[in-house]
Amino acid sequence: MIKAYIMLNLSLGNTKKILEEIKKLEYIDSISVVTGPVDVVLTVSVNRLEELYNLTYEKLSSIQGINNISTYIVEKEMLSEEEQE
Amino acid sequence: MAQPWLFLTRKIKLVLLPLISAILTAVYVEMDKLLLTYFIPDEFAFTFISLWLGTISLIGLMLIMITPLKRGTYLGEYLDPNFRRIIIPKGGLLYWIIIAALAGSVSTFTYFQIISVSNPALILPFSKLMIVYLIVLESMSDRDMPTIIEVQSIILILTGVFLMAAGDVAFNPITIGVVLGPYNISGVIFTIAVRNAKKRIYMGERVDSINIRLWVLTLNSLFTTIIFAPFIFTPSSIGYITSLTPLLVLLIIIDMMTATFASITYIRALAVAKMSIVNSILAFTVILGIAFTLIGDMLIPGGFGTINLTGIYGMLTFTGVVMITVGIFTIATTQVKGYLLIYLEKNAGYILQTVMKIRGITRISAVSGVNMLIAELKIRSLGKAYRTIVTELEKIDGIKKVNTLTSIKEWEKI
Incomplete structure (x- = not known):
């Protein structure tokens, strides 16, 4: 399982419509609308890098109003005691 | 079509899941009382029959839940988005399920003892003292001190709960002792165990509440049967067990399915918020318990016990309802989630830990x-x-810059 964070910058006035489009996509574990340098943080889990490619370069890129997509693949992850396996 | 878990935001789930659980709990508690009063007036036989019919009907429900829908999704995902298949617990998951089942055995057994002698609407408030035990436990954990708003809200809810309980002065002190002692303590252990089970990861996904309920109920039935066998297998109890009519079986299955759905929403809620907060919102059961007792009493006079809502008792009950409602909505608005983007100097990988x-x-x-x-x-x-x-991140050497992203709206697969 490959995990990644995808950070999006949106154009003003389209947030609601873009979120509705994002909600239709596969592989997404959470969607957060945030304050700060980016507008939306997605956490995703895919089985292969090709699925991540499809999600970012084909699905997200085709949504009108998303200005910038930054993808960060998780190389190492640590969970708090509460969240641990 | 969006996936089922995206319909509600995290904050709405935080309130809605315990509230649904509260409604279902109030329904099955009243049904239990009715069945115990009119159909099986033997709490040992009733415990045994309920648990095993509940387990069998839950296995049936699981077979329906694994029905695949289009695009590799399953019907069970509408109950819990983490549901995929029936899983066989092992390791840490099995450990917490066994603990939950043992605590559940004590809790179930004392619960049926309590409602066989008391009016549920009057005894339910005392079960909410469990919130105090949970706050103490959570506060002892260094990472999880409650906030002032949380403490205020919980005090508001508990005061409301006890004001509502003031409607009857003829409490049975032994029953109250059983509620405050074994019932609440086993309830706390059960809550901690199912929460820990729900937080575990199984094949890359969080464990779902349907599987947890299945295994906890199955083992609970087994443990209760073994531990309390001398009380269950008496000639009187066996008489009730062997003379079940199809109508009675159907009523008990409906009762236990309601309990199952209450449990599933409760376990899901425990993954969203702290145990004390979930149980505080669940205090809504106390309001519903009174409403359902009044409705039930109109349909079957005396079948659910009676409640005094005249004069000062009515005022106290109304004040209690307001306090509980305000407390629940206050508590739901306090949670904050966010992301920190921590930019590092070169060779600062050690900072992770x-x-x-x-x-x-x-x-x-x-x-x-x-x-x-x-x-x-x-x-x-x-x-x-x-x-x-x-105060904490800035002390660490090797961090160049931190960007804080505060979440203002969020959908999470819980």
């Missing part, structure tokens, strides 16, 4: 692309965020 020790950080990831860590923060006030970021 240091940052993980900071209170409120639940997950930290080293990512590709830039020299950065992404930390997930779950805290219950912005004041605590200040302490995390300013």
Whole structure:
């Protein structure tokens, strides 16, 4: 399982419509609308890098109003005691 | 079509899941009382029959839940988005399920003892003292101190609950003792165990509440049967067990399915919020218990017990309802979630473990692309965020810059 964070910058006035489009996509574990340098943080889990490619370069890129997509693949992850396996 | 878990935001789930559980709990408690009063007036036989019919009907429900829908989704995902298949628990998951089942055995057994001698609407408030035990336990954990707003809300809810319980002065002290002692303590252990089970990861996914309910109920039935066998297998109890009519079986299955759905929503809620908060919202059961007792009493006079709502008792009950409602809605608005983008100096990979020790950080990831860590923060006030970021992160050498992304709306697969 490959995990990644995808950070999006949106154009003003389209947030609601873009979120509705994002909600239709596969592989997404959470969607957060945030304050700060980016507008939306997605956490995703895919089985292969090709699925991540499809999600970012084909699905997200085709949504009108998303200005910038930054993808960060998780190389190492640590969970708090509460969240641990 | 969006996936089922995307219909509601995290904050709405935080209130809605315990509220649904509260409604279902109030329904099955009243049904239990009715069945015990009119159909099986033997609490040992009733415990045995309910548990095993509940287990069998839950296995039937699981077979329906694994029905595949289009695009590799399953019907069960509408009950819990983490549901995929029936799983066989092992390791840590099995450990917590066994603990939950043992606590559940004590809790179930004392519960049926209590409602066989008391009016549920009057005894339910005392079961909410469990919230105090949970707050004490959570406060003892260094990472999880409650906020002032949470303490205020919980005090508001508990005061409301006890005001509502003041409607009857003829309490049975032994029953109250059983509620405050074995019933509440086993309830606390059960809550901790199912929460820990729900937090576990199984084949890359969080464990779902349907599987937890299945295994906890199955083992609970087994343990209760073994531990309380001398009380269950008496000639009187066996008489009731062997003379079940199809109508009675159907009524008990409906009763236990209601309990199952109450349990599933409760377990899901435990993954969203602290145990004390979930149980505080669940205090809504106390309001519903009174409403359902009054409705039930109109349909079957005396079947559900009686409640005094005249004069001062009516005033106290009304005040209690207001306090509980205000407390529940206050508590739901305090949670804060966010992400920290922690930019590092070169060769500062060791920071991963240091940052993980900071209170409120639940997950930290080293990512590709830039020299950065992404930390997930779950805290219950912005004041605590200040302490995390300013007083703790700033002390760590090797951090160049921190960007804080506060979540203002969120959908999470819980």
